[in-house]
Amino acid sequence: MYFAKEVLSQSSELKKKWEDEVRRVVGKVPDQKARWSTVSDLEIRRLYGPDDIKDMDFVRDIGYPGQFPYLRGNQVTGYRGRYWTFRMFSGMGSAAETNKRWHMLLKEGQTGLSTAFDFPTLMGYDTDSPKARGECGKCGVAIDTLEDFLQLVDGIPMDEITTSMTINPPATVLWAMYCAAAQIKGIPLTKIGGTIQNDMLKEFIAQKTLMCPPEPSVRLVSDTVEFGTKYVPRWNTISISGYHIREAGSTAVQELAFTLRDGMEYVEDVINRKGLNVDEFAPRLSFFFNSHVDFFEEICKMRAARRIWAKVMRDRYKAKDQRSWWMRFHTQTAGCSLTAQQPYNNVVRTATQALAAVLGGTQSLHTNSLDEVMCLPSDHAVQIALRTQQIIAEETGAANTIDPLAGSYFVEALTNEMEEQTWEYINKIDEMGGMVAAIEKGFPQLEIADAAYKFQRQIDSCEKIMVGVNKYVTEEEIPIPLLEIDDKVEEDQIARLNAVRRKRDNKAVKKSLDDIKNACKKGENVMPSCIEAVKNMASVQEICDVYREIYGEYRDPGLY
Amino acid sequence: MAKRKIRVMVAKPGLDGHDRGARVLARCFRDAGFEVIYTGCHQTPAQIAASAIQEDVDLVGLSCLSGAHRYLFPQVVNLLKEKGADDITVIGGGIIPNQDFQKLYDAGIKAIFVPGTTLDTIVNWVNKNVKPVERK
Numbered sequence: 001m002y003f004a005k006e007v008l009s010q011s012s013e014l015k016k017k018w019e020d021e022v023r024r025v026v027g028k029v030p031d032q033k034a035r036w037s038t039v040s041d042l043e044i045r046r047l048y049g050p051d052d053i054k055d056m057d058f059v060r061d062i063g064y065p066g067q068f069p070y071l072r073g074n075q076v077t078g079y080r081g082r083y084w085t086f087r088m089f090s091g092m093g094s095a096a097e098t099n100k101r102w103h104m105l106l107k108e109g110q111t112g113l114s115t116a117f118d119f120p121t122l123m124g125y126d127t128d129s130p131k132a133r134g135e136c137g138k139c140g141v142a143i144d145t146l147e148d149f150l151q152l153v154d155g156i157p158m159d160e161i162t163t164s165m166t167i168n169p170p171a172t173v174l175w176a177m178y179c180a181a182a183q184i185k186g187i188p189l190t191k192i193g194g195t196i197q198n199d200m201l202k203e204f205i206a207q208k209t210l211m212c213p214p215e216p217s218v219r220l221v222s223d224t225v226e227f228g229t230k231y232v233p234r235w236n237t238i239s240i241s242g243y244h245i246r247e248a249g250s251t252a253v254q255e256l257a258f259t260l261r262d263g264m265e266y267v268e269d270v271i272n273r274k275g276l277n278v279d280e281f282a283p284r285l286s287f288f289f290n291s292h293v294d295f296f297e298e299i300c301k302m303r304a305a306r307r308i309w310a311k312v313m314r315d316r317y318k319a320k321d322q323r324s325w326w327m328r329f330h331t332q333t334a335g336c337s338l339t340a341q342q343p344y345n346n347v348v349r350t351a352t353q354a355l356a357a358v359l360g361g362t363q364s365l366h367t368n369s370l371d372e373v374m375c376l377p378s379d380h381a382v383q384i385a386l387r388t389q390q391i392i393a394e395e396t397g398a399a400n401t402i403d404p405l406a407g408s409y410f411v412e413a414l415t416n417e418m419e420e421q422t423w424e425y426i427n428k429i430d431e432m433g434g435m436v437a438a439i440e441k442g443f444p445q446l447e448i449a450d451a452a453y454k455f456q457r458q459i460d461s462c463e464k465i466m467v468g469v470n471k472y473v474t475e476e477e478i479p480i481p482l483l484e485i486d487d488k489v490e491e492d493q494i495a496r497l498n499a500v501r502r503k504r505d506n507k508a509v510k511k512s513l514d515d516i517k518n519a520c521k522k523g524e525n526v527m528p529s530c531i532e533a534v535k536n537m538a539s540v541q542e543i544c545d546v547y548r549e550i551y552g553e554y555r556d557p558g559l560y
Numbered sequence: 561m562a563k564r565k566i567r568v569m570v571a572k573p574g575l576d577g578h579d580r581g582a583r584v585l586a587r588c589f590r591d592a593g594f595e596v597i598y599t600g601c602h603q604t605p606a607q608i609a610a611s612a613i614q615e616d617v618d619l620v621g622l623s624c625l626s627g628a629h630r631y632l633f634p635q636v637v638n639l640l641k642e643k644g645a646d647d648i649t650v651i652g653g654g655i656i657p658n659q660d661f662q663k664l665y666d667a668g669i670k671a672i673f674v675p676g677t678t679l680d681t682i683v684n685w686v687n688k689n690v691k692p693v694e695r696k
Contacts, residue, residue: 119575119626123602131604134631135575208577208601249580336580340675373675374657375627449583456584460678469676482657485627558600560583 001056001412011050022046039294039464040251041454042417048409056412061307065402068314069307071415073361074326078402083111083393084357085364087164087330088386091116091141092376093489095151098141103155104379108386113156113194114164114366116140116376117174122209124170124544127493136490139376140166144497144541146534149177150184159187163194164239164330164364169211171198172220173543176530179232183531193234195286195330198224199241201262201435205444207244208556211544214436216551218269220526225266226274227527229281236286238266239330245444246290247336249452252301253418255290257425258435258444260308263287264426265435267317278317282324291357292334293349299405300415302360305329308419330364331357338373342468343480346370351388358398359405365389371480378483445559497539504537512536513546520550564692567617571599571608573636576626581653581675585621588679594686605632609639612648619690622669625654634667641668649690653677 003011037043056062063069066076075081088105091098102113117140120132126144127136136142143149156163158181167174175196182192200217203209211217221238228237242259250258263285270276289305291298309327313319333353338346347370354367367385369377377385392398405411432438439445458464465471512533519526533543570586572579579601586598597615599608612620620640622633633652640648652664653673661672670689673682 119628123575125575131575131602134628135626138627139576203577208579209575210577210602247578247580249584374655449587452580453584453587456588456679460680466676470678477658484657487630556579556600556602558598560586560598 001050001053001058003050003054008050008054015049015051018047038252038297039292040253040297040451041458042251042253042297044414048413050409052409052413053416056416061416062406062412068322068325069310070326071303071307072403072406074306074328079358079393079399083399084362085112085162085330086110086386086389087112087114087364087366088382089114089116089166089332089366090377090382091118092483093137093141093485094493095141095143095148099152099154099156101379101382105382105386106161108383109390110386112162112164112364115152115166117165117167118142121170121174121540122167124173124211124540124547126539126541127490127497129541134490136493137485142489142493143174143177144493144539145500145537146177146180147500147537148496149174149534150181153178153181158182158185159191164197165194166197168197168200168203168207168209169217169547170540170544171196172224172526172530173534173540175224175235176527176534179531180535189232190234192232195236195239196224197239197241197288199238199262201265201439202241202244202259204439204554205245205258205262206248206250206448207241210554210556212547212551213554214439216547217554218265218436219273220547221266222270222273223525223527225270225281225284226276227525228284229276233284236284236328237281239286239288240266241288243288243290243332245448246292246334248448249336249455250448251451252292252294252297253421254425254444254447254451256301256305256308256418257422257429259287259289260305260312260422261426261429261435261438263309264312264316268434271317278313278319279321279324282313282317282319283321283326287327287329289329289331289362290334291331291353291360291362293337293353295352295356296411296414297418298353298356299360300411300418302329302331302357302362303403303411303415304419304422306361307415308422328363330366331360331362332366333357333368335368335372338368338370339466339468340373342474342478343370343373344478345468346373347384347388350385351392354388355392355396355398358392359403361403371482374480375482375484378481380481442557442559449560500537500539508536509533509538509542513538513542516543516546517550520546565593565595566619566686566690566692567595567597567615568619568621568686569597569599569608569612569615569617570621570623571603571612571636572601572623573603573605573608573632574624574626574628575602576624576628577601578625578654579623581625582621582623585623585653585679585682588683589686592683592686605635605639608636609643609645612640613643613645617648618692619649619651619686622650622652623654624652627655629654629656630660630663633664633669637668647693651685
């Protein structure tokens with residue numbers, strides 16, 4: 001930022017005076033600790049001033065909302081036209097049970113849906129697979145066939161509400177089910193909107209729902225991008241996710257760097273493999289970040305993210321459409337910051353994390369429930385979490401003005417510092433030959449493992465504090481009601497699946513599975529045959545088994 | 561003859577991919593001087609039991625955050641028993657509600673560690689309760 005020479009020299013005089021005073025006071029009242037740092041261990045100075053942002057250029061680095069480099073947001077009117085989408089991630093037990101929870105959330109003022117699937121669905125196995133034993137409905141909703149899916153979206157206005165689905169290796173299958181369900185309800189594909197997570201690279205790096213090796217996994221992602229671009233224009237076909245990278249223990253900068261580099265890998269693959277022009281598909285790329293406990297670090301991370309992506313898209317990929325330069329993102333508060341000890345404190349943690357996400361300019365938000373560290377959220381806990389967002393939107397005034405922290409010496413300096421460190425990582429991964437190559441070397445995995453281990457040691461030594469865990473510990477247990485998924489859900493789900501298998505036309509199923517196989521072999525887009533297959537009631541696993549057969553199976557190498 | 565080091569296998573049964581705890585623990589065990597084998601995610605109980613025997617470990621540490629521990633943990637103990645390897649100690653950790661503890665102890669899980677436990681607590685428990693056995 002430009003400061004007049006006199007201002008800088010006055011500032012440096014005053015600063016000297018202040019520093020002398022600091023030394024005097026610290027001599028009497030020493031600082032509580034020698035080093036102050038963010039939760040990611042980024043060192044923070046005692047004070048920031050004009051010196052720290054004097055090299056910034058207002059036009060180049062800051063600007064206005066809706067203008068390059070979008071530091072201050074994509075939307076010219078901020079949150080005044082509409083708030084961020086209140087989108088609670090939810091799914092448990094059977095499709096019918098989850099559908100009930102969805103209707104409850106919509107009644108309570110939620111404005112978008114977000115689906116949590118159980119582990120068998122996430123990994124592309126049917127409920128009756130030996131590998132799936134004990135998992136059905138535990139971490140989300142169990143979906144085996146389109147019949148379950150139709151029950152999931154029963155009574156949901158698919159042409160009005162947008163739905164996000166956290167699904168990765170079987171993303172083509174579950175998205176095909178969404179498309180098929182819409183068509184069955186008479187809603188054209190051009191009218192449906194939503195998001196599939198469909199970010200396979202971060203699965204290898206962090207979340208570990210794995211199926212095929214990296215290269216063919218990216219190929220399936222590109223199929224969805226191409227299909228969406230041509231036939232489902234309101235769909236975000238990838239949600240490039242830092243959330244899980246952070247939950248796996250990364251720093252904020254690592255989350256930013258690996259996520260953006262993943263995004264670049266997809267852009268390159270779609271351009272190279274599908275021959276699409278970057279502006280045809282880039283506007284539908286979306287992102288997903290974590291909002292962790294360190295308030296300012298998170299705000300700066302989100303601001304930096306928008307600015308870096310705008311530069312990447314304009315300068316590296318030569319995108320011309322400004323919508324390609326926009327980074328649109330969803331945010332979820334940090335599950336890993338919650339504690340089983342004194343669980344009501346989690347409400348406070350989630351509230352500050354949600355506020356950081358709003359000040360960082362998120363377009364969509366999930367707030368964790370206080371009990372999520374122990375189980376899937378109960379109705380009451382999820383209602384408090386949703387109300388937290390509504391209080392921030394309607395009561396706190398945080399949404400009154402756009403990017404209210406801009407111009408703060410500290411916030412701008414930290415935003416710049418995080419951007420610089422992110423570029424260092426991006427350059428390093430470029431030198432390795434891209435993200436797939438870096439993953440094959442185990443680079444991001446081990447960087448995260450280092451950070452996670454260091455953090456755990458800092459908690460154990462009380463260098464970092466988690467209230468109720470290593471400080472302010474109370475002996476007595478605080479009981480909260482826990483939602484339990486009955487083991488009977490599994491039995492019922494297997495019965496449903498068998499009933500579908502008995503009544504469907506098995507010849508038609510086989511033919512549509514063969515069509516998918518042929519598409520894979522010929523390098524054609526799998527989506528049309530996938531939609532056909534799910535309409536014929538092919539199961540999630542039957543389709544995923546085709547992918548495993550053709551592309552091979554990937555096993556977690558277990559790096560630590 | 562030098563005393564044999566404690567051999568530990570950290571294992572992730574089931575489809576759960578939440579491996580942060582397992583990987584941090586594997587590294588901590590290594591730093592504590594144990595010999596460590598980490599299976600990676602998505603192992604079946606049968607795979608875990610077979611590799612535990614093949615690798616001749618003294619301890620298996622199971623980590624599960626998906627809620628499937630009630631089925632998966634006892635399975636591993638039973639399979640080890642069936643194969644005559646019930647001298648291998650099995651412990652567990654992850655998101656385990658209090659009300660499940662007793663059932664898991666009854667099934668033969670020797671200790672359960674949940675979030676908030678320090679790494680040193682776990683290492684100390686292992687040093688106290690697991691003795692490396694010379695097997696023929």
